[in-house]
Amino acid sequence: MNSILIGLLSIVGTLAVYSTIWKLHKKIMLPITLPIFLGSILIVSVLLVFDISYDTYMVGGEWINQLLGPAVVALAYPLYQQRHLLKELIIPIVCGTLLGAVAGVSSGILLSGWIGVDDFIIYSLVPKSVTTPVSMAIADSMGGVMSLAAIFVIIAGIGGVIMSPYVFKVFKIDHVIGRGVGMGSASHAIGTAHAMEHDQLGGSVSTVAMVLSAVIVSIIAPALVSLMM
Amino acid sequence: MLKISKIVFHIAVLYVIFLFGNLVQQTFNLFVPGSVIGMIVFLIFLLTGIIKVSWIEEGTKLFVNHLTLFFIPATVGVMNYMEIFSATVLWVVGIVLISTALVMAIAGMVSQWLIRKKEFQHE
Numbered sequence: 001m002n003s004i005l006i007g008l009l010s011i012v013g014t015l016a017v018y019s020t021i022w023k024l025h026k027k028i029m030l031p032i033t034l035p036i037f038l039g040s041i042l043i044v045s046v047l048l049v050f051d052i053s054y055d056t057y058m059v060g061g062e063w064i065n066q067l068l069g070p071a072v073v074a075l076a077y078p079l080y081q082q083r084h085l086l087k088e089l090i091i092p093i094v095c096g097t098l099l100g101a102v103a104g105v106s107s108g109i110l111l112s113g114w115i116g117v118d119d120f121i122i123y124s125l126v127p128k129s130v131t132t133p134v135s136m137a138i139a140d141s142m143g144g145v146m147s148l149a150a151i152f153v154i155i156a157g158i159g160g161v162i163m164s165p166y167v168f169k170v171f172k173i174d175h176v177i178g179r180g181v182g183m184g185s186a187s188h189a190i191g192t193a194h195a196m197e198h199d200q201l202g203g204s205v206s207t208v209a210m211v212l213s214a215v216i217v218s219i220i221a222p223a224l225v226s227l228m229m
Numbered sequence: 230m231l232k233i234s235k236i237v238f239h240i241a242v243l244y245v246i247f248l249f250g251n252l253v254q255q256t257f258n259l260f261v262p263g264s265v266i267g268m269i270v271f272l273i274f275l276l277t278g279i280i281k282v283s284w285i286e287e288g289t290k291l292f293v294n295h296l297t298l299f300f301i302p303a304t305v306g307v308m309n310y311m312e313i314f315s316a317t318v319l320w321v322v323g324i325v326l327i328s329t330a331l332v333m334a335i336a337g338m339v340s341q342w343l344i345r346k347k348e349f350q351h352e
Contacts, residue, residue: 018298036297040304047308054309061302067292068299070243072264073250074292076271077285083276092343100336107328115320128325129332132303133262147310154304155322156329163330171334178341185336186329193296203293209336211265218260 003059010060017042031162036190072131072189075207078196082204089205093181097209100185101216102224104129109228122229124148126221128156130214131188138218142225157190164191176202184209232287239288242280246271 017039025033032038047057058065079086086093105126112122123144127135132153139149164183173179176199183191184206192210196203250267253259259266274280 014301015298018295018301022295034297036300036304039301040307043301043305044308047305054306057305058302061305064299065302067240067244068303069247069251069264069267070240071292071296071299072262073243073247073267073271074289075296076268076275077282077289078293079268079272080275080282089344092340092347095343096336096338096340099339100332103335104328104332107331108324111324111328112321115324117317117321121321125321125325125328129329131262131265133264134260137260150303151307151310152321152325154307155325157300158304159326160329160333163326164333167330167333168337171338173334173337173341175341175344177344178337181340182333182337186333190297190300193300196293196296207268211268214261214265 006056007060007063010057011063013046014039014043014061014064031165034158034161034194036193037158037162075192078200078204079207082201085201086204086208089177090208092177093205093208094212096178096181097185097212098216100181100209101129101213101220104186105217105221105224106228109225113229119229120144121148123225125152126225127217128152129186129188130217131210134214134218138221142222153188154190157187160187160191161194164194177205180205181209185213188213236288236291239285240292242285243271243289243292246274 018035021033021035021039021042025035025038043057046052047054108126108128109122112125120143123142124139124146125148126142126144127138127149130138130153132150135153136146136149140146160183164179164187167182168174168179173182180195180202183195183202187194188210192203192206195206247264247267250265250270251263253266253270254261254263271280275282
């Protein structure tokens with residue numbers, strides 16, 4: 001009985017936090033008002049203040065988490081709707097994603113080698129730009145730590161979304177395709193969700209870039225690591 | 230009421246496809262996650278007309294529009310790692326952010342350059 005109540009409370013609480021912040025975000029549209037960013041901070045704060053463990057929260061949270069898989073499946077729908085345009089755009093998307101992936105993996109290795117962090121941290125952060133399950137698998141296969149990899153993926157996702165308006169401005173990326181490829185390559189599904197809020201074509205391009213990036217990074221990450229380290 | 234049951238049905242369809250994707254992933258021991266395999270399968274079903282758009286539209290739209298909601302519980306999990314946020318880890322977070330911005334800039338610029346080149350040729 002008690003666990004049902006706790007579960008219900010965390011589901012209703014998460015939905016309430018999400019929908020409130022979502023409405024707020026629609027009005028002010030600031031990167032820091034993103035539901036995933038502000039919402040997660042708010043929920044973490046509530047849990048810490050009331051000394052509730054993550055496991056307790058996940059009694060209900062797991063129900064929402066379970067829908068993450070079907071939510072990713074749902075991304076095929078915008079892809080389908082944009083299919084004719086995407087066929088035309090495949091070469092720019094593939095080239096952009098490939099060079100982005102090389103830049104991401106090699107800059108991760110170079111910068112962390114420069115600072116001098118432990119090898120297992122490097123292995124965990126190298127696949128940060130791809131969706132969590134893939135990046136965990138890549139990190140694990142190279143000798144990284146899976147939970148660390150998951151954290152770096154979240155930082156790349158939310159950080160990328162927050163930085164995106166500035167990155168696009170500084171590097172003069174104003175084309176909807178360029179922005180979509182950038183979001184999907186750098187910030188995987190979190191970036192794609194954000195791109196989808198703005199524009200369906202950009203979101204679909206981001207979806208394609210995200211899927212391609214997962215495949216490309218899982219091939220080039222072990223190769224570049226053995227080459228550069 | 231009818232709309233709600235329709236949406237629940239749509240979500241159930243997505244869930245079954247997701248489970249199928251997981252099954253494919255486990256059977257062939259693939260590195261691509263089950264959800265991504267499910268997405269590709271769903272896309273093939275839509276393209277070949279095995280699944281009609283009208284069968285899944287409302288629920289699917291709802292999911293796509295509120296995708297970030299489903300990431301919140303996993304993100305909250307960061308709270309279990311609060312204590313590792315020491316000075317070196319902050320450096321590492323900095324590296325992750327710089328590298329992420331770099332990926333975004335390069336991927337964006339390359340694709341934009343190619344697209345502009347293509348649009349120019351079309352004109």
